[in-house]
Amino acid sequence: MYRIFALLLLMSVILFGCAAEPTATPVPTEAPTEIPTVAPTDTAEPTATEMPTVAPTDTPEPTATPTPITGVVKSTLNVREQPTTRAKLLGVLKKDDVVTLIGRTEDLAWLQINYPLGEQTTAWVIAERINTTADLDALTSVAAASPTAGATQVAVQPPVTGTITATTTAITPSATITGAVETPGATAVAETPSATAVVTGEVTTTPVATTEAGATTQPPVTGGTPPGxxxxxxxxxxxxxxxxxxxxxxxxxxxxxxxxxxxxxxxxxxxxxxxxxxxxxxxxxxxxxxxxxxxxxxxxxxxxxxxxxxxxxxxxxxxxxxxxxxxxxxxxxxxxxxxxxxxxxxxxxxxxxxxxxxxxxxxxxxxxxxxxxxxxxxxxxxxxxxxxxxxxxxxxxxxxxxxxxxxxxxxxxxxxxxxxxxxxxxxxxxxxxxxxxxxxxxxxxxxxxxxxxxxxxxxxxxxxxxxxxxxxxxxxxxxxxxxxxxxxxxxxxx
Missing domain, CATH: 2.120.10.30 (TolB, C-terminal domain)
Incomplete structure (x- = not known):
């Protein structure tokens, strides 16, 4: 049985190897499509646009910066807040310091400068202590402000006439009262009724000098010998x-x-x-x-x-x-x-x-x-x-x-x-x-x-x-x- 099966298998292999090759089926070819030719069209040249002409403008010449007016300090010099020796002292300039002059008093006795040097803030110095070749009359005349608060002031009242009640024990017809009398006929209140007297006639006031602290300045003391x-x-x-x-x-x-x-x-x-x-x-x-x-x-x-x-x-x-x-x-x-x-x-x-x-x-x-x-x-x-x-x-x-x-x-x-x-x-x-x-x-x-x-x-x-x-x-x-x-x-x- 086994032999019959092997024989049949061998015969099948021989028959398969001797079979004819199959004929290939031809593939149909697609005919090419003709592409139409497009005739070129003439392109119109662009028309040039005329640009408006801008007239040139004149460039203004720059304005020249004025040359600062300067001066040179002759010798050590005080710098004041206002043009008066009673004004506050701001500092001291040294000999040969160069200052910028920006103003003056009407009488040319004082010059206004930039101070501190190089800054835009202002101060005053005595004019005769500054060397300069500039025309000082060309400087701006600056009105002086009131003296600085704290400077020594002397208040003087005009003579006052009328009847005044004064605190005193000995009165003469033309008494002198120290202080300010605000209105004619004003009454000075006595500390004790028994010390009140009536003064008639012209009464004058004595100027009173005050210091920065407001204290009354006493008359100078003279005489005596320093100790030690x-x-x-x-x-x-x-x-x-x-x-x-x-x-x-x-x-x-x-x-x-x-x-x-x-x-x-x-x-x-x-x-x-x-x-x-x-x-x-x-x-x-x-x-x-x-x-x-x-x-x-x-x-x-x-x-x-x-x-x-x-x-x-x-x-x-x-x-x-x-x-x-x-x-x-x-x-x-x-x-x-x-x-x-x-x-x-x-x-x-x-x-x-x-x-x-x-x-x-x-x-x-x-x-x-x-x-x-x-x-x-x-x-x-x-x-x-x-x-x-x-x-x-x-x-x-x-x-x-x-x-x-x-x-x-x-x-x-x-x-x-x-x-x-x-x-x-x-x-x-x-x-x-x-x-x-x-x-x-x-x-x-x-x-x-x-x-x-x-x-x-x-x-x-x-x-x-x-x-x-x-x-x-x-x-x-x-x-x-x-x-x-x-x-x-x-x-x-x-």
């Missing part, structure tokens, strides 16, 4: 020596050779001073009140102008290298192995009395307020941010620290003595004659000021004047080093 003594240095034969003299000019005696810039301790027992050899410095030294050498506080050759703290435990002084105009303030404890500490950038320190940590000095507040009096806390203050008081240098505290005295130029360029409140307000000029005045200190009772002056160019001396500007008098002649006199400080002694 003065320590000072004198430049002799190329060297400095320290002397003591009584405030009445008697008892002159030399205390220290080769020394300058004395400062007496609060208890009166020690003198701090700058040790000198010829014109060179040797540091800060201490001596007894009679001039005997004790010790050296600082060996820094540029150290000078010492001042005592109110408790007598510290000294402040300036470091001013030779030929420099700016220095730094340092403080140091009075004792062995104490390290100096920088306090501020500036010169001429003056420690506030009564144990305060505040030091008065002169320097710059920012970039513009140089030549200013500043204060700083000597232990905790920021050296870069002192407090600004007023314009001036060589400041000195009054004994009760309520006022400061200092030197500054007046409106004529003369260096004068001024006083102001401890916050810089109520600035008042004390000396008013020609010449140079500076380096002020207060008497122990606060009633007098002592200062150096060249007496109008006739020779240097030390003078006394009452703080109200009266009773100036010479105490003693004293030579100065002309290049250094603004550091030749004075000191009060018993």
């Amino acid at each position: 003594s003065i320590l000072f240095d004198s430049f002799e034969n190329g060297n400095f020596n320290i002397y003591r003299v009584r405030a009445d000019g008697t008892g002159l005696e030399q205390l220290i050779s080769d020394g300058s810039e004395p400062s007496l301790s609060p208890d009166g027992s020690r003198i701090a001073y700058r040790m000198r050899r010829d014109t060179g410095g040797l540091g800060i030294g201490l001596a007894t009140a009679t001039g005997s050498f004790v010790s050296i506080v600082s060996e820094e050759s540029a150290a000078g102008y010492p001042t005592w703290s109110g408790d007598g435990n510290n000294l402040a002084y300036n470091i001013l290298p030779s030929g420099k105009l700016s220095g730094r303030i340092q403080r140091v404890g009075v004792g062995p192995n104490n390290t100096p500490i920088d306090v501020a950038i500036g010169v001429r320190p003056a420690w506030q009395p009564s144990g305060s940590q505040n030091v008065l000095f002169d320097g710059c507040k920012g970039a513009t307020d140089c030549g200013s009096l500043l204060t700083i806390n000597a232990f905790e203050g920021d050296p870069n941010n002192p407090n600004l008081l007023t314009f001036g240098i060589a400041g000195a505290w009054s004994p009760n620290a309520a006022q400061v005295a200092f030197q500054a130029p007046d409106d004529n360029g003369n260096t004068q003595i001024f006083v102001a409140n401890a916050d810089g307000s109520n600035r008042t000029q004390v000396t008013k004659d020609t010449g140079t005045h500076g380096m002020p200190i207060w008497s122990s009772d606060g009633a007098w000021l002592f200062y150096r002056t060249d007496q109008g160019g006739t020779g240097w001396a030390i003078y006394a004047i009452r703080a109200n500007g009266s009773d100036a008098r010479k105490i003693v002649d004293s030579n100065v080093n002309a290049d250094y006199w603004t550091f030749e400080k004075l000191a009060i002694a018993p």
Whole structure:
């Protein structure tokens, strides 16, 4: 059976391999379609559009900027808020500063300038202190405003006639009443009925001067003698020596050779001073009140102008290298192995009395307020941010620290003595004659000021004047080093 099946399978394979190949069926071919040719049409050329012609316009020539009218400051010059010496002082210009002139007073006595320099705000200066080739008449005439509030004013009332009830015990037919009478026939109310009297006839009023604070100015006090003594240095034969003299000019005696810039301790027992050899410095030294050498506080050759703290435990002084105009303030404890500490950038320190940590000095507040009096806390203050008081240098505290005295130029360029409140307000000029005045200190009772002056160019001396500007008098002649006199400080002694 198996064999029959295999035989049949073999025969099937042979028959399949011998079969004829099939004939391929032809595929019909599609006839191509003829594409019609499109004749091109002529394209019309575009017609050019005529553009309108714009007539050129003339470009106006730029208007020339007018050249500023300028002037040059002849010498140190005060800058005022209004054209009057009673107006507020805004600052001080230096010799050769260039200012822009923008106005004038009708009489050409004052010129209006841009101030601070380079700014558009305005201020006033005295015209004769400015050099300029410009025609000042071409400047705009500016009407002066009323004097600044706070300037010293004098109120004068016209004579008043009528019947006035006055508070007085002794009356004459033509009495003088101090004060302002508002209307004729006004009644002055008496404090007690028994002190009332009737005045008939013409009554006049006496002008009353007031200060910035509004207080009545009393008549100057004259006579009397300043209290205490003065320590000072004198430049002799190329060297400095320290002397003591009584405030009445008697008892002159030399205390220290080769020394300058004395400062007496609060208890009166020690003198701090700058040790000198010829014109060179040797540091800060201490001596007894009679001039005997004790010790050296600082060996820094540029150290000078010492001042005592109110408790007598510290000294402040300036470091001013030779030929420099700016220095730094340092403080140091009075004792062995104490390290100096920088306090501020500036010169001429003056420690506030009564144990305060505040030091008065002169320097710059920012970039513009140089030549200013500043204060700083000597232990905790920021050296870069002192407090600004007023314009001036060589400041000195009054004994009760309520006022400061200092030197500054007046409106004529003369260096004068001024006083102001401890916050810089109520600035008042004390000396008013020609010449140079500076380096002020207060008497122990606060009633007098002592200062150096060249007496109008006739020779240097030390003078006394009452703080109200009266009773100036010479105490003693004293030579100065002309290049250094603004550091030749004075000191009060018993």
